[in-house]
Amino acid sequence: MRAVSVLPRIVDPQRLREETFRSDKTKKDKTGVVLLSGGLDSATVAWFARTECDKLYAMTFDYGQTHRREIQCALELGALLKVKAHRLIELPFMRLTGGSSLVGDGSIPKEGLTGGIPSTWVPQRNSIFLAIAFSWAEVVGADRLYAGMNSVDYSGYPDCRPEFIKAVNSALNLASKRFVETGRGIAIVTPLMNLSKKRIVSWGLELGVPYQKTTSCYSGEEEACGSCDSCLIRRKAFRGLGLEDPIRYKEE
Ligand SMILES: [Zn+2]
16 A cells, blocks of 8 residues: 555646646546536536536535525536536535524625625535545546635635645545555646636636526525625626626616
C-alpha cells in the first residue's frame, strides 16, 4: 500500500480558471459529480461539467431550507443535463441544529449586503455537502467533484473561500481509500471561484444554461422577492450585461 506521504492534487484557483476557459478544447472523457442546488451558480458549473464529462452525476441536498423551490429546480436541471444518476440527500438534522435564517431560525434579511456574515449563513454547510458528495464521487469512480462556490459577488460565507476548498480537498483525499491505494485523488473543481457574477452569467449564457429554470431567491416563492442578498446580486449581474433576468420578480 502506498503511504500517504504527500498531499494530493489540490485546487489552484489560477490554474483552474485557465483550465475553465480552455474548456472547448477539453476532451469529454471524465467522470464527474456536480453539486446542484438549483441556483444560478451551480447550474453554470453543471453545464460546464457537462462539456468535460461523459459520465455526469448530480447531487442535491434537502437540508430543511425554507426556499424549498430550489430542490424542484435542481431536479429539473438534472433531467435536462441527462445525468447518469441524481441523488436527493435529506439532511433533516440541519434544521434541528439550526443557527441560520435559511432553515427557519429567524427571518431572512431584506436590507441587502450590509457587511459582516449575514444570518443566512448555515454553519458548516459546504463541509457537510462536500464530504457527502466526495463519498459518492469515490463510489462512482469520479475524477472531479464540481461545485459552484464563489468568493467575489457573495455574502461572505467562510466556506465559499478558496483557502477552505483547498484545505477540504486535501483532507478528503487523505481520507480516501482510492487515494491511499493508488495515489489517484478527486479534484474539487470550483471554476466560478474568482469570477464576478456578471462574468458567471455571461459564461453561462455561452454554455447554454437555461437560467429561467434556476432560482436564487431566499423567499422560495414562485416570484423572486427582488430584495434579498441573493436576488440583488443576481439581478445586478444580468443588468450589468444589459439583460433582464429571465425569472419573474414580484414587483413587476
Ligand atoms: Zn429574493
